Amino acid sequence: MEMTRPRSRGRLRGFTTVLLFLLPALVLFLLLVVAPIAVAMYTSFFKWNGLRGLPTDFLGLDNYTRAFSDPVFLGDLWHGGVLIVLSLLVQLPMSLGLALLLNQRLRGRAFYRLLFFAPYVLSEAITAVLFTMILSPDEGLANQILESIGLGGLEWFAEPSTVLLSIFVVMTWKYFGFHMILYLAGRQGIPEELIEAAKIDGAAGWKVFRHVTLPLLGPTIRISVFLSVIGAIQLFDLVWIITDGGPSHASETMAVTMFQFGFKRFQVGYASAISVVIFLISLVFALLYQRYVMRRDLEGATTVLRDKR
Structure with a gap:
């Protein structure tokens, strides 16, 4: 005792x-x-303008049914899906390729790493204003270059057919350096002995990448994919400053629609329902992704902690 x-x-x-x-x-x-x-969550069940006390006009699930029957909100879901697919197929592979290139012994590679990472340090507002000037239809640098080679200028942010791709270009410029640094850190964590052993066994450059480098970069790639998808779901700053969701809602995202209804139209109950949908989509994706994709990484971390104990 x-x-x-x-x-x-x-x-x-x-x-x-x-x-x-x-x-x-x-x-x-x-x-x-x-x-x-x-x-x-509470206000999403009410009709409320956000100005007069607590909401009292109970609507039940009407705000949610309104959202999923609204063509604008359904378009937001489509735009988010397109940005996610483009990010996974274009932005992340490009970042991985640059990371592997800058892992080689190149003259001035530290400068190139800093140069490619610098856009991520800039705020979204500065990036948006910068590309508003670069892709301006009148005197923008991009159109001047196109016109100098005889291709003619484009209405980058004014045409529904090009605005979403233009937003993706801005997203890629802003965030590819962050993912590049992630991949570079993951690549530097791979022991060089494994790479040399594979080469001694007769594996060429592509085979070394496919069978050694890529599998060992798996945890880093999975984290990068997770961050990219969550970022695309919640995208707001760049779109709001550059296009305000236009033209004709062609670049609008869920976060932009939420802001429009909540702070410009004062339909706070409906905006709250949209915010809850964004939260639930992000939460469900995060749980499923960790359960089925990152399960081995999390179990490995748990095993390491238990072994240390």
Whole structure:
């Protein structure tokens, strides 16, 4: 009994210490994350302009049925899907290729790494304003280059057929450096002995990449894909500043539609329903992705922690 009491007191003191250290973070998390989500879920069931007290006009699921019957919102889902597919097929492979290239012994590779990563450091607002000038239909640099070689200018952000691709170009310029750094860090974590052993066994460059480099980069690629998809689902800043969702909703995303209804039309209940849909899509994707795609990575991390213990 005498040995049990000191141990129980020690555990209680340890638990109290941990709780005291975690308490400020938990309070901030509850106030800044959980509380806004709860308020959005509550107001999504009401008709409310966000100005006069608490909402009282209960609508049930009408805001959600309105969203999924609205052609604009359904278009937002389509636009998000297109941006996700383009990111996975174009942006991420390009970032991976550049990472592998800059992992080689090249003169000035540190400068190139800094140069390619620099756009990610810029804010979304600066990036949007910059490309608004570059892709301007009148005196933009892109149209001047096209006209100098006889191809003629384009209405980059003014035509429904080109605006989404133009937004993707801006997204790629802004974020490809971030993914490149991720892949570069993952590549540098691969022991060179494995690469050399594969070459000694007769594997050529492509076979080394396919059977050694790519599988060992799997955890990094899966994290990169996860971040890219979540970012495309929640895309707002670039679209809002460049096109405001236009022309004719051709570049509008779910976040832009939510902002339009919440802060310009004062239909806060409907905007809250859209925000809840964005949250649920992100949450479901995150849970399924971690369950079925990143399962081995998470289990591996757990195994390493248990082995260290």
